[in-house]
Amino acid sequence: MDQGPLTEEIVKAFGTMSGQLQTAARYVLDCPRDVALLSMREQARQAGVQPATMTRFAKHLGLDGFDDIREIYAAAVRDGHLGFAGKAGAQVAGQKLRGDKALTAEMLTSIGRQIEELRSPDNLERIVAAAKVLAAARRVYCLGLRSSHAVAWHFHYVLTLIGERSIQLDGIAGTGADALAAATAEDVLFVTSVHPYTRQTVELAEHAARRGVKIVAVTDSAVAPLAQTATCVMVVPTGSPSFFHTMAPAFVIAEILAAIMAGHDGDAALAALRRTDEHLASLNIHLKPKQAKKLS
Numbered sequence: 001m002d003q004g005p006l007t008e009e010i011v012k013a014f015g016t017m018s019g020q021l022q023t024a025a026r027y028v029l030d031c032p033r034d035v036a037l038l039s040m041r042e043q044a045r046q047a048g049v050q051p052a053t054m055t056r057f058a059k060h061l062g063l064d065g066f067d068d069i070r071e072i073y074a075a076a077v078r079d080g081h082l083g084f085a086g087k088a089g090a091q092v093a094g095q096k097l098r099g100d101k102a103l104t105a106e107m108l109t110s111i112g113r114q115i116e117e118l119r120s121p122d123n124l125e126r127i128v129a130a131a132k133v134l135a136a137a138r139r140v141y142c143l144g145l146r147s148s149h150a151v152a153w154h155f156h157y158v159l160t161l162i163g164e165r166s167i168q169l170d171g172i173a174g175t176g177a178d179a180l181a182a183a184t185a186e187d188v189l190f191v192t193s194v195h196p197y198t199r200q201t202v203e204l205a206e207h208a209a210r211r212g213v214k215i216v217a218v219t220d221s222a223v224a225p226l227a228q229t230a231t232c233v234m235v236v237p238t239g240s241p242s243f244f245h246t247m248a249p250a251f252v253i254a255e256i257l258a259a260i261m262a263g264h265d266g267d268a269a270l271a272a273l274r275r276t277d278e279h280l281a282s283l284n285i286h287l288k289p290k291q292a293k294k295l296s
Helices: 007-016 019-030 032-037 040-047 051-060 066-078 092-098 100-117 121-135 146-162 178-182 199-210 225-229 248-265 267-282
Strands: 140-144 166-168 188-192 214-219 232-235
Touching: 007 019, 019 032, 019 040, 019 051, 032 040, 032 066, 040 051, 040 066, 051 066, 100 248, 121 188, 121 214, 121 232, 121 248, 140 146, 140 199, 146 166, 146 188, 146 248, 146 267, 178 199, 188 199, 188 248, 199 214, 199 225, 214 225, 214 248, 225 232
Parallel strands: 140 166, 140 188, 188 214, 214 232
Antiparallel strands: none
């Protein structure tokens, strides 16, 4: 995800902003190139606030007005400090003009760039730090709803193959939060949610944090609700040329964390995997390769 020149200042000041200013802040954080290229009125329209809010936002950061922010971001573009990674290309008109293959290629290119961004030194440090917290946990509670469910569920599934400490909070019959009754400061909640953020996910994460549970969050912004309570937070891009946001980078993070944890568990993980293999074999879960017929 591209970062603008004022990202650090905005994140630090975010907690002191009103709701409208926070909306403006999220837009500036998430769309740094547009800040440099679009008029203030157009940015306000896309952010869903009044133009005057953009001015107040700039003054909250200690600047004279929003033109100062635009100039700072324009200079970053001119100097090449804002890359193009994650910038989605075509919309519906483009798909009609160039066809489905072009959209497919563009989506694959976009996802490839987003995953490549995860290799930055800062991101690698965050991933390793999060894996360390997870590996030290007594229990790992996994939570992700709606589009984030697949990410949390896959992470939980892999952990069940290497041990017995993962608990999925999937909300069947409205009982998803019940398992947290036994959570303590020795446990970790692995949680993921991206914009538009699911209320139940955020509220359960806040509840767990109040109980002293460590929070490892995968989300899409440094100022996302989950980032406010997380012990470790990994920010993933979700922009896509399609109508829908992509969860591919979040899925990759979950797979990496599970792999690191398996490595930390060492012999215990190998023993658990052997038991899993034996169990699956006894139930004849997987198809076996057909043996070639012998020639008579």
